Amino acid sequence: MTFSRSKLLPEALIIIGLALLMSIAWFNNLTDQGTNIFHLDNMLSMKLLQNTQFGQGLIWRAWPEGWGAPVLKTIIVVQAIVALSLWRTAISYLRCLSTSSTSAATPRRLANHALSLFGGLWLFFLCGGLWFGYWMHKGPIQNVHMMLVLITLAALIFINLPENQADSVD
Structure with a gap:
């Protein structure tokens, strides 16, 4: 099977960078x-809005204080899963780069899965934050979450671009 190797290195670098970021x-x-x-x-109890x-029309959504710790523990577990998925993908890319006969299909399939988990986490943060009105007092945090969603979309688009057959390796 022939495939273009010209995109493998930048794809690998994107995945390694996001794996490092998530870690x-x-x-x-x-x-x-x-x-x-x-x-x-502060966000879950909506203390900053009270x-x-x-x-004021959102206050009914507030949770009682004390939910921060269990929510953070859940986030830590999910982030570990996402980071491990990205590192698994990075290793797959590195193996593909080091072996001339390996197809790029496996690392790209893993990349789509890992990036979906990565982007899903940030979308969840955006939706949760929006539900609790964090945009009114925590705008910079919302901007980080939005930027990470956009980075995820850009990475998915780049990794899934059709390969230029002129650069194919026989």
């Missing part, structure tokens, strides 16, 4: 739980 996010959440529990408790004129 750092996971590690940060694992080692600095106090900060994240504070922010999650004494303002904004968001």
